[in-house]
Amino acid sequence: MLINLSIKNYALIESLSVSFQDNLSIITGETGAGKSILLGALGLVLGKRADSSTLKDTTNKCVIEAQFSIANYHLESFFNENDIDFENETIIRREILPSGKSRAFINDTPTTLQNLQSLSEKLIDVHSQHQTLQLSDVNFQFQILDALVNNNAKIESYKRGLQLFNKLNKELKELKKNQVIAQEQYEYNLHLYEELEKASFKSNEQAILEQQLDKENNIEEIKLNLTEAQDLAVNEEIGLQALLVTFTYSLNKIKTFASEYKELYERVLSLKIELDDIANEIENLNENIEFDPSELEKLNNRLQLVYNLQKKHNVTSIDELLVIKEDLSVKVDAVENSSAQIKAKEKEVNEVADKIDLLAQTIFKEREKAIPVLIKKLETILSNLGMENTRFKFNIKHTKSYFSNGKDELHLLISANKGVNFGELKKIASGGELSRIMLAVKAILSEYSKLPTIIFDEIDTGVSGDVSQKMADIMHEMSSNMQVITITHLPQIAAKGQQHYKVYKQDINNNIETKLMQLNENERIEEIAEMLSGKNISKTAIEHAKQLLN
Template identity: 30%
Template sequence: MLTQLAIRDYAIVDTLDLELAGGMTAITGETGAGKSILLGALGLCLGERADAGSVRHGAERADLSARFDIAALPAARAWLAERELPADDCLLRRVVTAGGRSKAWINGQPATVADLKMLGERLIEIHGQHAHQALLQEETHLRLLDDFAGHRSAVAELTDTFRRWQATRKRLKQLTENGDEVQARRQLLRYQVEELDLLALGEDELATLEHEQEQLAHAEETLREAQHAAECCDSDDGGVLALLSQALQRLDPLPGSDRGALAEVIGMLGEARIQVEEAVRELHRFADATELDPERLTWVESRLGEVHRIARKHHVMPDELPALHRRLHQELEGLEGGDHDLEALRSEVESLRDRWREQARGVGETRREAASRFGKAVQEQLAFLAMGKARFEVEVATRQSPQPEGMEGVRFLISANPGQPPRPLSKVASGGELSRISLAIQVVAARHSTIPSLVFDEVDVGISGATAEIVGQLLRRLGENGQVMTVTHLPQVAAQAHHHLHIEKQARRDTTLTRMALLDEAGRVSELARMLGGVHLSDRTLAHAREMLDASQQGAAH
């Protein structure tokens, strides 16, 4: 369940830290005080869309976090464990900047908004102000019935089988209808693969050929220059070696004292002669090893020309030809086995179709059985909400064509008055009746939910009097088995709550802020009196509020 909600610089809230408990919590306040802010902040933590308008005016960012106790939520713990996130606790955090950007975290680890939404569906259910409109759509009817039936996993498997069936059918159709195109493609691939087979270009061959071509093309020039360099070093008419020898010969007859002073110079000249002699030997070895091979050069250049020609033909770079060869070969292998693939696909289509039919049959039987129980459960709630003469039915009809979720279409039908045939909810004229019908359906759906935390956002609109007190009793009973938070404008509902959270708007100089506080018993009496009688509270109104609160709590105790 939701245990903490922290809000920083969101809407007109600067700082708010709420500690929340199990049971039923009523959330009240004057119109415009900001009751929707609490649910808006929670919604952002659960992955709803964010924009720059979420940030309090003058602030750089809004920072929101919601902490959940997930000890009783195995689905949430499993979701976290699958992603290698800590699963002992659950902290969702969302930051929205004034520029409209947003970031999200789950248990301190960066997450996507989609992650928040997926995990949020396993943590809490929100029944919003637009539940009435959603209940007018038959897609909602099917989802609620499936939730009530408790076969979500079976419906998910059914949907997965349907999608695989349709995808395989589409592939088979494409291969069957495009037979001529496939044959033409096969012929082209055969020609291209044979051409590349003949070329047989190795992975590193291109680089080797280019290096060899460069060496062969410049071999004659390189040989000539190497020989000339050797002659410069070792020739009888002024070569480097001859000159070094002459220099040493001139220094050799000098007196001993002078030779001692020039010993270092004489050593350097001697080393230079040795180095030059070694260089001359290397130049001769290089010249002897260098061969002029015009025929090899012609072959290498021809080979490179063929490689570049085929590369241009396929619109790829020359070094990409080996990879292209592999791709075309694999595609050809796939098409060569086309007849076998067609038979395999036909068999797979039939297998998936039969599997879907079997799964759909089981889901359909469960739906029809659950429809009767769901109708009776809603009927009981309607009687409790002073609509005992109404008749509620769940119609399960067989569709003409298969659908991902099965062959059934589901509609909720209602007859508000005796003697009238049941009609779709969208035909119900009275807003008050629709509100009570909607609440009855949501209460039944919530009782069969695997998620113990429920939020009701003004679902009691259009209800008043004794019926409002009954609505409060319904919500309190739901809260006794988990956690229920309800935004309400009815004192009869708020009086039934285990806890009461009050929201008010305060003006400070040039800014307006929202404050939220958990009320004690005296505060609850004052707030109920305000809801009963307006701003100016009389002793009579306060006494009425005290009596209402005492009666609600004592009645709940019994």
């Protein structure tokens, strides 16, 4: 419930702080005294947008604080989800700076307007005069029905399912769209892929091929030099092998005379062994080397294939061609496997659809059960409010379409008098009748919802006399389950409150300010008497006021 409202530097309010209690509280005041200013300030802490035009003194910031007692309303999850400290008495603060920027806080933790709005929906219902138009809103009508049968948990589950259903449907459409696009390029991509697959390139193949081709193109020069090298090695007279034998023999004769001679001998001997091995290698290479036109042609063709495909794909290496091949493989597979993917996704969509269809059917059946109960309650309350001939008809139909709260269409029709055909609410009911219907709806909802506080802003518009007394009784009864704050201009309603506050204007040093005070018993008598007879209060009005209060 709302415990305290503090307002500084807002519109005509310099500084104001008011404490509220449970049960029924009444706010009265002359037209233009500033009752709407109070609601405007409260609206800011509940998440409505503001700008610097709301500041009384444009050089200072506006600060509005609302303190709520929330211990019994199971709101801990909201605070945990938004990383805000939970307090049994929670303070919401809104600051409007002269620049027009605003800041919002919950228990001194900075927060967003969206969070304020989310929290305020769980704390308070402010019913202003224009909100009677809600009665014609089909979503509001559904809220009434769903509250009677406690459909909220099912609807939340349905909404989560619908969110998943829409996500999967979007993915399915994307798969089908991609399939169409990919299909158009499939044949070409398949040709490119098969061309690269047939080539069977290896990562370092190009360098090897180019080296082999270079060898084949210079085979004669290679053979000539190998022959010359072989002759230099094995020639019996001047060959390196013969000379090295003589060289070795000379050192062999002196190797025993000193260690350094022996070391030289061993080194030359190693050199001779290496030279013999090289000579044999040259001989083998020379014997096996020969010009092969077919091998040259094969190498040329293979390298030409490499160069052609590199040019075709605008790359310079086989590694890049291998990357392109892998990418083409993915594109080809995507088309070849897309039908299976689409079928799998369709299966997912259908499974989720079956689940939310079942939920929607349950929600529909519960709503059907709620309709006769709601109609009976509405007609009973309205009968006591002078609308005894009013009849309601709710036409509900289960459809194939998915809506945010189920799959149902709802039409509310009303007949306000005997013999009058049913018609749309906004076309049939007057302003006063709409106010009474809304009060009846709120009274019914108060039995089923756990909303801590409701504020009525002149819901008594268009009614008077005995009807206003009955409306007061309903609000008083509602206040046994929740905090009710009513702004009224009718004395019959004002007299029903456990607490009574008066909004008034005061001229302070030629500066008009809006004030609010709680009235004591004598002040209440005078205020209600003034509401009955005007500024010139008569003894009769005083007596009548006392009777109303008693």
